[in-house]
Amino acid sequence: MKTNVIEINNAGNGYQEAVELVEKTAANNNLTRHDKLQLQLLTEEMMSLAMSITGEMTANFWIENDNNHYELHMTTHTKMDAEKRSLLISSSSTKKNEAANTFLGKLRNIIEESFQAKPDFSHEYSFSQDMMSDLPPEVLADKEWDGYERSVLLKTADEVKVSIKGGNVEICVVKNF
Numbered sequence: 001m002k003t004n005v006i007e008i009n010n011a012g013n014g015y016q017e018a019v020e021l022v023e024k025t026a027a028n029n030n031l032t033r034h035d036k037l038q039l040q041l042l043t044e045e046m047m048s049l050a051m052s053i054t055g056e057m058t059a060n061f062w063i064e065n066d067n068n069h070y071e072l073h074m075t076t077h078t079k080m081d082a083e084k085r086s087l088l089i090s091s092s093s094t095k096k097n098e099a100a101n102t103f104l105g106k107l108r109n110i111i112e113e114s115f116q117a118k119p120d121f122s123h124e125y126s127f128s129q130d131m132m133s134d135l136p137p138e139v140l141a142d143k144e145w146d147g148y149e150r151s152v153l154l155k156t157a158d159e160v161k162v163s164i165k166g167g168n169v170e171i172c173v174v175k176n177f
Contacts, residue, residue: 001064001065001066002062002063002064003021003024003025003062003063003064004021004062005060005061005062006018006021006060006061006062007058007059007060007061008047008057008058008059008060008061008074009057009058009059010051010055010057010058014059014061015047018043018047018061019040019043019044021061021062021063022036022039022040022043022063023036023040025039025063025065025070026039026040029065031177035177038156038175038177039063039070039072039175041152041156042072042153042156042157042173042175043061043072045149045152045153045156046072046074046149046153046171046173047059047061047074048149049091049149049150049153049171050074050076050169050171052149053084053087053088053091054076054078054084054169055078057076057078058076058077059074059075059076060073060074060075060076061073061074068176068177069174069176070174070175070176070177071172071173071174072172072173072174072175073170073171073172074170074171074172075168075169075170075171076168076169077167077168077169078167078169079167080164080166080167080169085164088162088164088169088171089162089164090150091149091150091153091154091160091162091171092160092161092162093154093157093159093160093161094161097162097163097164098161098162098163098170098172099163099164099165153173156175157173157174157175158174158175158176159173159174160172160173160174161173161174
């Protein structure tokens with residue numbers, strides 16, 4: 001069974017509807033409270049992961065299930081660069097792009113990787129040295145993504161699949177109860 005598709009954006013629209021969709025799906029399938037909470041956690045962490053890596057987003061979310069097999073799907077489009085691609089792929093169980101499983105898919109993946117822009121951080125701080133010396137060290141600390149969402153997904157889900165074609169990203173989180 002496939003649920004309705006919910007549109008989610010970083011303005012907060014759709015997040016509550018996605019959680020309600022999980023609750024409704026869990027109730028319709030007589031999942032235990034524990035299993036429902038796991039599906040809800042996976043949903044929230046998947047949305048947070050995509051937002052953390054891609055920045056601003058508009059995404060589509062839906063659930064597919066067959067008996068006790070659940071797949072949480074989310075698709076989004078982003079301006080892809082090498083760093084985003086690497087972070088997304090490292091969030092999958094196999095550490096591979098699922099879209100690169102055929103000869104043409106592998107070829108497209110190689111071409112996309114070779115043309116991928118490297119992120120430009122040169123404009124990040126445009127303050128004079130005087131101004132920079134007045135800032136506390138924690139402000140200048142590297143604001144690197146800590147990977148919390150990825151860790152939760154990989155430990156809780158049975159499988160996490162990431163498929164990238166150009167700027168189109170699909171994340172599929174699989175959980176069997």
